[in-house]
Amino acid sequence: QVQLVASGGGLVKDGGSLRLSCAATGRTAEIYTMGWFRQAPGREREFVAAIRWSGGRTFYSDSVKGRFTISRDDAKNTQYLEMNSLKPEDTAVYSCAAAPYTVDETIENGYRYWGQGTQVTVSS
Numbered sequence: 001q002v003q004l005v006a007s008g009g010g011l012v013k014d015g016g017s018l019r020l021s022c023a024a025t026g027r028t029a030e031i032y033t034m035g036w037f038r039q040a041p042g043r044e045r046e047f048v049a050a051i052r053w054s055g056g057r058t059f060y061s062d063s064v065k066g067r068f069t070i071s072r073d074d075a076k077n078t079q080y081l082e083m084n085s086l087k088p089e090d091t092a093v094y095s096c097a098a099a100p101y102t103v104d105e106t107i108e109n110g111y112r113y114w115g116q117g118t119q120v121t122v123s124s
Contacts, residue, residue: 004115
């Protein structure tokens with residue numbers, strides 16, 4: 001089992017920045033990909049970004065590409081989501097996830113482990 005703990009959400013103004021963290025514990029050696037998904041009120045959960053633990057290849061949704069950066073710290077078993085130029089439409093609950101293997105990093109069903117969500121609110 002892998003346990004994930006997310007942190008770093010909060011309230012920020014339009015154009016501001018936040019950094020989310022997701023720390024993994026347990027059987028971290030089996031992690032192949034870690035990712036972030038978000039869910040806004042009344043909407044389905046959507047893919048935000050993902051990173052392959054070995055090699056560091058990254059994936060982004062079109063809506064955040066160029067504004068968000070995903071990274072990892074192997075020594076801390078932690079992934080980060082640096083969010084810049086935030087917009088009100090980025091307001092959502094952000095959840096981190098981990099998978100022992102992925103074919104399509106954008107598909108939430110491919111992730112086996114999920115952390116609790118952290119709220120990000122961007123005011124206009």
